[in-house]
Amino acid sequence: MRQVAWLAAAALLVVGCRPERNWEHRTERYALEVPAHVASYTGITLEAPTAAEVELGRHLFYDPILSADGTVSCASCHLQEAGFSDPNAASVGVNGGVGDRNAMAVVNLAYDEAFFWDGRRSSLQGQAHDPVVHPLEMASTWPAVEERLREHPDYPQRFFEAFGNLDVDSTQVTRALAAFETVLVSFDSPFDAYFYGGDTDALDSAALRGFELYFGEAECVHCHAGPLLTDQTFKSNGLDGSVTDPGLGAVTGLQADLGKFKVPTLRNIAATAPYMHDGRFATLAEVVEHYNSGVDSLAPNLDPDMHSYEEGLFLTAAEKADLVAFLESFTDAAFLSNSRFAAP
Ligand code: HEC
Ligand code: HEC
Incomplete structure (x- = not known):
């Protein structure tokens, strides 16, 4: 009996110590607008990701936390005003590493099935793994990135809102990045x-x-x-x-x-x-x-x-x-x- 009471008290204590969490798994879809003629031409009606996934993906896309030394984000080489490409012929990664190809425009990519100039990746989510660990780009490791995100003051909540759990792993990171890229549609020129x-x-x-x-x-x-x-x-x-x-x-x-x-x-x-x-x-x-x-x-x-x-x-x-x-x-x-x- 005493033991049970003690356990209950300990449980209360643990619960009491947890930071207050009113976090919710947000499942409402992002309002994605694509002209009807695009769907009829391509035969593809894009499924809108959730707004929470897109929001998380946007934070990750712009955050140098994904790079080894905290200096390079996806947006360092994919600049919005440059159509999400790089005004430099060759992009500069961490420690000044220089690649040998021009950074591609990130636009309307949810319609594609092959990524990179040589097509070596077959999904947007798969593509998003590579720059994080590429020695000339972000030169990170996934365990290091996952740890930094889990210890971050804001990311755990963003991951919870996007996915309903606190796995905070490479699968979720790349899924969120792909969600953000999915909504980068441009058909209004x-x-x-x-x-x-x-x-x-x-x-x-x-x-x-x-x-x-x-x-x-x-x-x-x-x-x-x-x-x-x-x-x-x-x-x-x-x-x-x-x-x-x-x-x-x-x-x-x-x-x-x-x-x-x-x-x-x-x-x-x-x-x-x-x-x-x-x-x-x-x-x-x-x-x-x-x-x-x-x-x-x-x-x-x-x-x-x-x-x-x-x-x-x-x-x-x-x-x-x-x-x-x-x-x-x-x-x-x-x-x-x-x-x-x-x-x-
Ligand atoms: C036979 C297919 C083909 C035709 C025809 C063609 N292109 Fe291209 N275009 C390509 C390919 C493939 C590339 C990428 C080549 C590379 O980087 O090695 C390219 C690249 C480009 C680029 C650079 C895009 C970027 O993001 O760097 C521009 C601009 C362009 N083409 C414009 C044109 C124009 C204008 C015409 C007509 C005068 C034309 N293309 C005809 C296949 C073609
Ligand atoms: C250091 C510069 C650099 C960074 C950082 C970088 N990229 Fe890139 N990106 C490139 C280059 C260069 C290519 C083309 C490489 C090739 O074809 O071999 C590319 C290609 C891509 C493509 C392929 C587009 C297509 O049409 O196939 C996507 C998508 C992309 N990057 C997204 C990202 C995301 C997401 C991140 C962050 C996780 C990121 N990039 C970080 C330079 C960079």
């Missing part, structure tokens, strides 16, 4: 207003002439197509006569994939300089000149759709400027400054 919204005033005359080139003579639409402005394949667009970076070939081990890279979206492309997997072009004018006169016909596995570029497009200076003007119409200004996507 002058191009969209013109093409999908029927607003004939949305593009000026230069952009309209560029539109004709993009869908016509310059054939960009072969690969940068549909509302995602990518066909989501891996191709060679003829940058180099010999392979400098094997791209998809290193992942599949196939000779036929050497030198192929993810066809990137052109969403917000005017904001995401520099361009290509190695950031070799500083401006859109340089990119257009590549397609106009720089395609290397010796490039291994050059895409069949690139053959019409091999001889050159012979665009006039005015036509090249028009094409750039059209590419600039892919800028979704509201996306680039949306406070819901900014640092919390």
Whole structure:
């Protein structure tokens, strides 16, 4: 009897010592808005993550707590004003480590099935594991990250609200990051207003002439197509006569994939300089000149759709400027400054 009383008292004491918790597992969905034509084109209706997962993911995305020395966050290399890409050709990680590829734009990625320039990851959640432990990026270990988050004054509550438990592990971290990335949708540019919204005033005359080139003579639409402005394949667009970076070939081990890279979206492309997997072009004018006169016909596995570029497009200076003007119409200004996507 005495023992029971003692146990009860001890239990009370333990309960009494716990910090006060009015935490709740929040299951309401994030209000995700995607135009109907995107679902009909892609055949994908995105399932909105919960608002609590998105909020947690946003905190994690902007928090250098994921890096070994607390100096680098996802947002260090994926800047909102740069369409969640990096204005540096090569990104700088912890201890000044420099990678060899250009950081990709994080936008509309919930529609994709292959991630990184070489497609080595097949899910957004899987992708999010890699930068945390990459020696040139965040150079952390998962046990260290999990411990820091568990001991943090605010994160345990955020994890509880998102997941209803206090596991605070790598699975939850990457799930939350993927939830935040899922809501980074951008379909609201002058191009969209013109093409999908029927607003004939949305593009000026230069952009309209560029539109004709993009869908016509310059054939960009072969690969940068549909509302995602990518066909989501891996191709060679003829940058180099010999392979400098094997791209998809290193992942599949196939000779036929050497030198192929993810066809990137052109969403917000005017904001995401520099361009290509190695950031070799500083401006859109340089990119257009590549397609106009720089395609290397010796490039291994050059895409069949690139053959019409091999001889050159012979665009006039005015036509090249028009094409750039059209590419600039892919800028979704509201996306680039949306406070819901900014640092919390
Ligand atoms: C030090 C810079 C750096 C940091 C930090 C970084 N990234 Fe990246 N990110 C890159 C680079 C570079 C690539 C392309 C690498 C490649 O293809 O090999 C990339 C690619 C990606 C992609 C693939 C996009 C696509 O279209 O396939 C996603 C998603 C992404 N990063 C999300 C994140 C998240 C989430 C974090 C934080 C956990 C993060 N990144 C941290 C530089 C960085
Ligand atoms: C055969 C497919 C194909 C065609 C046609 C094509 N592209 Fe590309 N584009 C790609 C691929 C693949 C890449 C990435 C190549 C790399 O980095 O190695 C790319 C990259 C780009 C980039 C850089 C994107 C970034 O995030 O760095 C821009 C801009 C671009 N293309 C614009 C155009 C324009 C404009 C046209 C028409 C003149 C065009 N593309 C035609 C396949 C194509």
